[in-house]
Amino acid sequence: xFQRAKLFGVKTLCISGGICILAYVGLILSLRLWQTxxxxxxxxxxxxxxxxxxLHYEDVWIxxxxxxxNAWWVPxxxxxxxxxxxxxxxxxxxxxxxxxxxxxHQLGISVLVIDYRGYGLSKxxxxxxxxxxxxxxxxxxxxxxxxxxPPKDIFLYGFxxxxxxxxxxxxxxxxxxxxxxxxxYTSMRKMANYTIPYLWLPFDWxxxxxxxxxxxxRSLKVPFLFIHGTKxxxxxxxxxxxxxxxxxxxxxxxxxxxAGHNDLVTVGGQKYLQVIQDFLQKNR
Numbered sequence: 001x002f003q004r005a006k007l008f009g010v011k012t013l014c015i016s017g018g019i020c021i022l023a024y025v026g027l028i029l030s031l032r033l034w035q036t037x038x039x040x041x042x043x044x045x046x047x048x049x050x051x052x053x054x055l056h057y058e059d060v061w062i063x064x065x066x067x068x069x070n071a072w073w074v075p076x077x078x079x080x081x082x083x084x085x086x087x088x089x090x091x092x093x094x095x096x097x098x099x100x101x102x103x104x105h106q107l108g109i110s111v112l113v114i115d116y117r118g119y120g121l122s123k124x125x126x127x128x129x130x131x132x133x134x135x136x137x138x139x140x141x142x143x144x145x146x147x148x149x150p151p152k153d154i155f156l157y158g159f160x161x162x163x164x165x166x167x168x169x170x171x172x173x174x175x176x177x178x179x180x181x182x183x184x185y186t187s188m189r190k191m192a193n194y195t196i197p198y199l200w201l202p203f204d205w206x207x208x209x210x211x212x213x214x215x216x217x218r219s220l221k222v223p224f225l226f227i228h229g230t231k232x233x234x235x236x237x238x239x240x241x242x243x244x245x246x247x248x249x250x251x252x253x254x255x256x257x258x259a260g261h262n263d264l265v266t267v268g269g270q271k272y273l274q275v276i277q278d279f280l281q282k283n284r
Contacts, residue, residue, distance in 0.1 A: 035209055039090060039161070039188070040127045042119040046095030050074050053102040062114070064138035065131075069122040070094065071114040071139060073147075074101050078108040082177070082280050083153050085139055085169075086113045089160030089183075093120035100265060107277055114139045129209040132161075136169045151175040155280065158184060160235060160261070164211035171216045178223035178283040180276065183232055183261050185239045186214040194236060217246045223283040224251040225275065229259025229267065252279060 050057040050072060060071040072094055075081075084104055088097065094115050104111050116135045117124025124131065143149045156179045158166030163184025170179045185191050188211045192203045217224070224247045228240035237255055244253040254275045259267035 035207065036126060036128050039209055040118065041091040042116075042127060043091075043093050044120060046093060046120055048095050048098045050098050050101055053098045055098070055102060055105060060112075060142070062138050062142045064117070064134055065124075067117060067122075067124040069114055069117055069124070069135050069138060070120055071112055071142070072097075072101075074105060074111045074113075076105065076108050076110040080153075081108050081110045082155055082284060083110045083112065083143065083149055084155055084157045084180075085136075085143060085166075086111055087136060087156065087158045087162030087165045087169075088113070088115075089162050092159075095120065103265065103273065107273065107280075109280070112139060112143060129211060132165050133168050136165050137172065140169060140173060152177050153284070155180060155283075158182070160184060161211070164188075164213045167213045167216050167220075170220055170222055174220060174222055176222055178225065178279065179220075180225045180227070180279065181240070181243065182227045182264065183229065183235050183240075184213065184226075184243065185211075185235045186242050187212045190214075190239065191235070214243060214246055217243050221248050223279070225279045226251070226253045227256070227264065227268075227272065227275070228254075229256045229261065229264045231258055232261045232264075234261035250282065 055074055058073040060073050061068045062071055086097070086100075094113055097113050101111050101113065114135060115122040116127050116132045118127040140154075143154055144151060151173060152175070155177050156166040156169055158164070158180070159182045163181040166179055166181060170176050188207055188209055189203055192201075192207065224244070226240040226244045228235075228237040230237050240253065240255075244251060252275065254271070256264050256268040256272065265272055
C-alpha cells in the first residue's frame with residue numbers, strides 16, 4: 001500500500017511538473033509570437049484636430065511601402081522657423097496632439113505629426129518596430145525632399161516609444177539639428193525587466209522588437225534634450241538619466257518633479273517650454 005501511494009505521488013508530481021513546463025514554454029512562445037500586441041495599442045478614432053485649437057493645418061498623406069500614412073503639417077506663422085517631426089507614443093494618435101501642437105506653435109515652431117501604419121487613419125497592417133521606423137523615414141523624406149526643409153532646421157521630438165523611433169531616425173540621419181526625448185526608455189529589454197521583474201523569462205530570445213536606444217545614443221553625435229517626470233510609473237526616469245549619461249555633448253537633462261508619464265507638459269508648465277526654447281536657440 002505504501003509503495004503504491006509513493007508511486008502515485010511521484011506520478012502526480014511528474015504530471016504537475018510537465019504541465020508547468022508546458023505552460024512555461026507556451027507563455028514564452030506566445031510572448032515571442034504576439035509581443036507586438038503588448039507593445040502597440042493603436043486607435044482609429046481621432047478625437048480632435050488642430051482646427052479645434054484655431055490652427056491652420058494641412059492634412060497630408062505620405063507614401064510608404066505601397067501604403068500611406070496620415071500626417072498633419074502645421075506651419076508656423078514666423079519665417080524660417082524650426083521644424084519638429086513629432087513621433088507619438090504607443091497608445092496615442094494624431095487626435096491626442098492638438099494641444100501640444102498649439103504649445104509648439106506658440107514657440108514659433110512648425111510641426112509635422114504622423115500616425116504610424118495601423119494608427120488613426122493611416123493605412124496598413126498592425127505596427128511593428130520595422131514598420132514604425134519606415135514610417136518615420138517616410139516623414140523625414142516628406143520634409144526634406146517634398147518641402148525641401150534643410151536638416152539643420154529639423155528637430156526630432158519623440159514621446160515614450162516615439163523616442164526610440166526618433167533615435168533610430170537620428171541614427172540614420174545624424175545631420176538632424178537635434179533630438180528631444182520625453183519619457184523615453186533605454187531598450188525594450190530593460191522595459192521588460194522593469195514591467196515584470198520577478199518573472200524569469202529568456203527575454204533575449206523572446207524579444208524580436210528590440211528598440212535598443214541606449215546603444216544607438218552612444219554612437220550619435222547630435223544635440224540631445226531629455227525630459228522626464230520623476231513620478232513616471234510607466235517608464236522610470238532613471239532611464240532618461242541612463243540615456244543622458246550615454247549621450248555625447250551637447251546634451252541637456254530636465255527632470256520635472258511630481259510629473260508622471262502623461263501629465264509632464266501640464267506639470268512642467270513654463271519650465272518645460274523654456275528648456276525647449278533654450279535648446280532650439282543653442283542648436284540652430
